[in-house]
Amino acid sequence: MHIPTTAAAEHTQAPTKVRWKIFLMMLFLISINYIDRASLSVAMPMIAKEFDLSPAMQGLLLSSFFWTYAFMQIPGGMLADKYGPRSVIAGATLGWGLFQTIAAFTTGWFSLLLTRLGLGAAEAPIYPAGGKLNGIWMSQNERGRGATLLDGGAPLGAALGAIIIAGLIAFFGSWRISFVVAGVGTMIAGYFAWSYIRNHPREHSGVNEAEARHIEAAHAEDARADAGTSKGKLLDFFKYRSVWGMFFGWMCFNALFYGLLTWMPTYLSKVHGMDIKAMGGALFAMFFSGFVGEMIGGWIADKWREKGGNQATVLRTLFGIASIIATIAIYGVSQITDPVTVVILLSITLFFLRWCGLFWCIPSLIGTRNRVGFLGGVMNLGGNCAGIGVPIIVGLVVQATGSYFMALMMFTGAGVGLFICSALLIDYSKKVPV
Numbered sequence: 001m002h003i004p005t006t007a008a009a010e011h012t013q014a015p016t017k018v019r020w021k022i023f024l025m026m027l028f029l030i031s032i033n034y035i036d037r038a039s040l041s042v043a044m045p046m047i048a049k050e051f052d053l054s055p056a057m058q059g060l061l062l063s064s065f066f067w068t069y070a071f072m073q074i075p076g077g078m079l080a081d082k083y084g085p086r087s088v089i090a091g092a093t094l095g096w097g098l099f100q101t102i103a104a105f106t107t108g109w110f111s112l113l114l115t116r117l118g119l120g121a122a123e124a125p126i127y128p129a130g131g132k133l134n135g136i137w138m139s140q141n142e143r144g145r146g147a148t149l150l151d152g153g154a155p156l157g158a159a160l161g162a163i164i165i166a167g168l169i170a171f172f173g174s175w176r177i178s179f180v181v182a183g184v185g186t187m188i189a190g191y192f193a194w195s196y197i198r199n200h201p202r203e204h205s206g207v208n209e210a211e212a213r214h215i216e217a218a219h220a221e222d223a224r225a226d227a228g229t230s231k232g233k234l235l236d237f238f239k240y241r242s243v244w245g246m247f248f249g250w251m252c253f254n255a256l257f258y259g260l261l262t263w264m265p266t267y268l269s270k271v272h273g274m275d276i277k278a279m280g281g282a283l284f285a286m287f288f289s290g291f292v293g294e295m296i297g298g299w300i301a302d303k304w305r306e307k308g309g310n311q312a313t314v315l316r317t318l319f320g321i322a323s324i325i326a327t328i329a330i331y332g333v334s335q336i337t338d339p340v341t342v343v344i345l346l347s348i349t350l351f352f353l354r355w356c357g358l359f360w361c362i363p364s365l366i367g368t369r370n371r372v373g374f375l376g377g378v379m380n381l382g383g384n385c386a387g388i389g390v391p392i393i394v395g396l397v398v399q400a401t402g403s404y405f406m407a408l409m410m411f412t413g414a415g416v417g418l419f420i421c422s423a424l425l426i427d428y429s430k431k432v433p434v
Contacts, residue, residue, distance in 0.1 A: 015211035018204055019137040022197055023149040026130050029093060029193055030153020031160060032186050033123055034261075036100045037065065038161035039182055040116065041265050042280070043175035051109050059395020062262040064113045066387030069120030073384060076125030077132075077377025081370060084199035085129035085136070092129070093190030095122030101183030104176040124380075127151075127360070131376030135364035136200060139218035141305050143361040148298025151357030155290030155350060158261055162287065166280030222364075234374060236434045237367075243375070243432060245425030246362050247382035249319075252417035253356050254383035255390050256330065259411050260286070260346065262391045267404055272339040282343045290350030297322065297355030311365070312428040315358060319422035322355035327415030334408035353415075356422065366432045386414075 040047070041062065048058050080088045099118035106112040130150040138146040168178035198204040201215045237243045268274045268282055297318060304314045329349040336342050363375035394407045 013208060013210050015214045016206060016208045018201070018206045018211060019142070019146075019215065021206075022133065022137060023146050025193060025196055026089075026133065027149045027153045027156070029089065029126065029189060030130070030150060031157035032093075032153075032182075032189050033096070033126060034154050034157025035161035035164060036096060036119065036182050036186060037123070038158045038261060039100070039165045039175075039179060040065075040103075041262050042162055042165040042283070043169060043178065044266055045269050045276075046169065046175050047112070051112075053109060055395045055399040056392075057109060057395075058266070059392045061109060061113055061116065062391035062395070063388055064116040065120040065123075066258075066384045066391075067120060068117045069124045070381055070384035070388055072121050072124030073128060073381040074374065074377035077128030077373035077375070077380075079125055079373075080129040080132045080376075081373035085132045085373075086194065086197045086199050088125045088129040089133075089197060090190050090194035092122055092125045093193055094187050097183045097186030097188075097190060098122070099183075100186060101180055104179035104183070127380050128373050128376035131360055131363045131379075132373045133197070134361060135222075135372040137215060139214065140221065141302055143364060144301030144305065144358055145298040147360035148294045148301075148357045151360050152291050152294040152298075152354070154257070154357070155287045155294060155354050159284045159287035159291060162265075162280045162283030166276050166283075170276050170280075234371075234434075237371075237375070237378065237432060240432045240434075242366050242426045242428075243378065245421045246359070246366070246375075246379050249356075249418055249421030249426065250359055250379045250383040251386045252414045252421060253353070253359065255386035255414035256326065256349075256353060256411045256418070258387045259390045259394060259407065259414075260350065263394050263404075263407065264346070268339075268343075271404060272342065274339070282339075285343060286346045286350050289347035290354040293351035294354035294357045297358060301358055310429075315426075315428045316423050318355055318358060320419060322352040323415055323419035323422060326350075326353040327412055327419070330408065330415060331412045334405055334412070356418065359422070362426065362428070365428055366426075366430075368431060368434075371434065 044058055044062070047053070047061075053061070076088065076092075096119050099115050099122055103112060103115035103119070106115060127150070131147075134143055134146040134150060165175075165178045165182070168181060169175050172178070201207045201212050264286070265279055265283060268279050274282060301314055301318055305311065326349045329345045329352070332345045333342055333349070336345065359379065360376070363372045363379060367375040390410075393410065394404075397406050397410075398404060
């Protein structure tokens with residue numbers, strides 16, 4: 001039978017790679033997100049001196065971002081479910097760039113706190129919307145890499161933030177200029193996000209027929225998995241162990257990660273005597289190790305799945321290995337006094353901890369397509385409850401004891417909790433029937 005030339009070409013052409021370009025853009029956006037978020041931590045030694053801040057007040061400021069960030073997680077996910085991820089991602093990026101810029105003009109701790117509240121509210125929808133994109137654009141065997149590209153911006157942004165913000169502070173002698181540069185750059189990135197991201201593959205001019213069919217075949221498989229799932233109320237999700245395991249597992253992960261993100265610059269400065277340049281280099285090494293680890297974890301997960309690995313076995317094994325090694329390494333930090341060895345142990349901690357960026361494929365694994373944004377918001381709410389509490393608790397502990405030992409023990413306990421939740425509590429093999 002004769003096949004028309006155009007139809008024959010459709011059958012033989014290779015799928016385009018637009019979905020991967022979109023997730024590379026998400027990696028870029030999340031990196032900027034964390035450069036902006038980490039800027040206060042890197043600049044805190046200078047800000048604390050300028051505004052005369054106690055350790056407890058520093059902890060309050062480091063925590064304040066997470067108050068609105070956590071509160072807006074579920075609303076942000078619901079916005080992504082209702083309006084699609086494109087407008088939510090672009091609007092969030094423009095908004096947090098604006099607040100980052102305004103922070104440069106604050107004159108005291110209270111006005112700085114207000115800008116951090118605005119920054120948190122604006123940044124909140126980016127991860128739930130990214131989780132929604134993962135469900136829309138990626139197939140089942142690509143979502144591990146999609147999740148880690150999405151979440152890999154966290155350690156990469158923290159690493160780049162350490163170098164960029166510390167470098168700008170050292171060059172200009174001003175933390176304020178560094179905030180303006182970061183904020184304006186973020187707003188420019190928001191424009192490019194709107195220009196390239198689309199809510200569905202068929203809406204993107206760069207997607208060819210082969211890529212569209214590849215993605216639609218994955219959607220059809222998801223639809224078959226969704227077919228036996230009842231459509232209950234959103235609150236019904238909280239009847240299931242997997243949802244609570246996801247919530248508290250991500251909380252434990254972020255208790256450790258945000259603890260390192262917010263307090264390590266001050267820890268390295270006060271305990272190990274590092275100046276701004278040495279501290280910037282150490283933080284880059286640590287968080288870039290986390291980025292490399294996250295990319296490797298996503299690659300291992302997808303390749304194992306492609307070779308027939310059971311979804312639950314793959315995730316439980318990777319989460320179990322990651323949480324055990326990270327816990328041992330962060331405990332080792334509390335026992336070592338040599339600065340170089342401490343940085344090596346912190347780099348090991350982050351390399352394995354960031355394998356748990358794979359958590360961002362869990363909402364699409366256990367939830368139906370129209371509920372992925374909501375579940376992503378629930379998960380990140382748990383994570384950012386830790387973001388609220390950990391900086392304050394560490395500040396109070398350091399002020400009360402004059403030592404970081406108990407804070408490091410708290411981080412060790414978070415690693416144990418991560419193992420229990422991710423390796424034992426979550427059922428990765430079936431959808432939650434809501």
